[in-house]
Amino acid sequence: MPQDADIFRTQTRLGRVLLAPLLLLASFSPPLLAREAGAVRRFDIALENGQVTGGPRVVRVLRGDQVEILWTSDRVVMLHLHGYDIEISAAPGAPERMTFSAHATGRFPVEIHGGGRDRTLIHVEVHPR
Numbered sequence: 001m002p003q004d005a006d007i008f009r010t011q012t013r014l015g016r017v018l019l020a021p022l023l024l025l026a027s028f029s030p031p032l033l034a035r036e037a038g039a040v041r042r043f044d045i046a047l048e049n050g051q052v053t054g055g056p057r058v059v060r061v062l063r064g065d066q067v068e069i070l071w072t073s074d075r076v077v078m079l080h081l082h083g084y085d086i087e088i089s090a091a092p093g094a095p096e097r098m099t100f101s102a103h104a105t106g107r108f109p110v111e112i113h114g115g116g117r118d119r120t121l122i123h124v125e126v127h128p129r
Contacts, residue, residue: 037064037129045122047073047090050112052121059124061102067124069098069110081124083108102126 039062045055061067071079073090080087083104090096098110105128109120 037062038066040066040068042068042070044070044072047071047077047112047121049074050077055122057122059122060127061124062127062129063102063105064129065102065126067098067100067102071096071098078113079110079121080113080118081108081110083124087113 041059041061043055043059046053059067059069071088071090072095074092076089076091078087078089079096079098081098081100083106084100086098086100088096088098102124105126108124108126110122110124111118111120
């Protein structure tokens, strides 16, 4: 029959094993839920030759956030955020802002349009609050 000390050590070890992955996950998770509704979320994304060279590949925001994506490009490009139907043109030397209120939840592609080759550059994920 196990002694009380043995049971305590086993429970403590089990607690550490179960708690460790949760603490690790929490340390990498952005504090999305800590923001207030209407928070302004800004992202900078750089393009070279029509490819993303700087900034996130996935923009994660919460429903109700005000989103501002500042695009810089080495050539003229048309950018379209699907789901919100926002289209902007970015050109060299003139960063362009894509702004919107994140009202619809889901995952929405931002595509580069023109030249007969539309393709997805990034995704905007709008999570429920």
